[in-house]
Amino acid sequence: MGFFSKLFGGKSKSANSEVEALVEKTLGGIIEKAQFELSFELSTEKDDDGSTTLAIQFSGADEEILKDKKGQMLDAFQLFLKRVIQHNFPEDKTNITVDCGGYRDESANALIERAENLKAICIEQGKSVYYRALPPKDRKVVHQYLAKDPRVKSRSLGDGLYKKIKIYPAKGGNSAGNEEVAHD
Numbered sequence: 001m002g003f004f005s006k007l008f009g010g011k012s013k014s015a016n017s018e019v020e021a022l023v024e025k026t027l028g029g030i031i032e033k034a035q036f037e038l039s040f041e042l043s044t045e046k047d048d049d050g051s052t053t054l055a056i057q058f059s060g061a062d063e064e065i066l067k068d069k070k071g072q073m074l075d076a077f078q079l080f081l082k083r084v085i086q087h088n089f090p091e092d093k094t095n096i097t098v099d100c101g102g103y104r105d106e107s108a109n110a111l112i113e114r115a116e117n118l119k120a121i122c123i124e125q126g127k128s129v130y131y132r133a134l135p136p137k138d139r140k141v142v143h144q145y146l147a148k149d150p151r152v153k154s155r156s157l158g159d160g161l162y163k164k165i166k167i168y169p170a171k172g173g174n175s176a177g178n179e180e181v182a183h184d
Contacts, residue, residue, distance in 0.1 A: 016044060016052060016094075018089070019052075019054065019085055019089060019092060019094050020042055020044065020054065022084065022085065022088055022089075023042065023054060023056070023081055023084075023085070023096075024042065026080075026081060026084050027040055027056070027077075027081070030077075030080075036060070036062045036065070037060045037061035037062045038058050038059070038060035038061075038062050038063070038066075039058070039059055039060050040056050040057065040058050040059070041056070041057045041059070042054060042055070042056055043055045043057070047095070050093075051093040051094065051095060052093065052094045052095070053094070053095040053096075053097060054094050054095070054096050054097075055097045055099070056077070056081070056096070056097070056098045056099070057099055057100070058074075058098070058099070058100040058101075059100070059101070063100050063101050066100045066103075067100055067101065067103045070107075071103055071104070071107060074098050074099065074100060074103065074104070075098075075137070077098045078096050078097065078098040081096045081098070082095075082096045107138075108141050111134075111138055111141045111142055111145075112141065112142070112145045114131065115131065115142045115145050115146060115167070116145075118130075118131055118167050119146060119149060119151075119152050119167060122152055122167045122168060122169060123151055123152065123169065126169055127168075127169075128166055128167065128168040128169075129166075129167050129168075130157075130164050130165065130166055130167070131164060131165035131166075131167065132164065133158065133162040133163055133164050134162060134163065134164075134165065135161060135162055136161065139156055139163060139165060142154065142165055143156075143165070146167060150170060151169065151170055152167055152168065152169060152170055153167075153168055153169075153170045154166065154167050154168075
């Protein structure tokens with residue numbers, strides 16, 4: 001039985017320890033097959049909504065490979081692990097986050113810093129401003145940040161995967177209940 005056939009065996013019930021064991025086995029196999037010089041640490045958190053978040057933190061000599069090209073390899077690991085869990089534990093609601101050396105926080109902070117600058121311009125000039133085209137995960141960070149300020153609204157514009165974000169003044173900008181935020 002090969003490495004991938006072991007992964008996609010298909011179980012029906014979920015237990016956190018079983019999910020963690022599957023993730024550890026999967027990551028160990030990938031790191032071994034790809035001959036990465038990486039190690040990883042797993043941590044589990046219970047979320048307010050009853051779901052579980054499994055956080056994976058990579059470290060080692062090959063960290064830069066994971067962070068290269070705007071973290072695409074981190075995203076690939078995260079998506080792959082999510083699919084493996086979904087296949088083996090269809091009823092499970094475990095979320096996966098994969099990071100390496102604080103890359104995700106640095107990336108989110110850079111997005112928020114730019115959004116803050118654009119928001120200030122929007123408020124100061126009372127006109128719409130536009131954030132460059134971003135992928136869905138980055139747009140979500142920006143929309144969630146802007147939703148906290150009732151003076152502005154935001155929405156995604158365009159077709160395809162990458163869309164611009166329009167940031168515009170909210171009408172009667174003092175009420176926190178009139179926010180219109182597009183998430184995708």
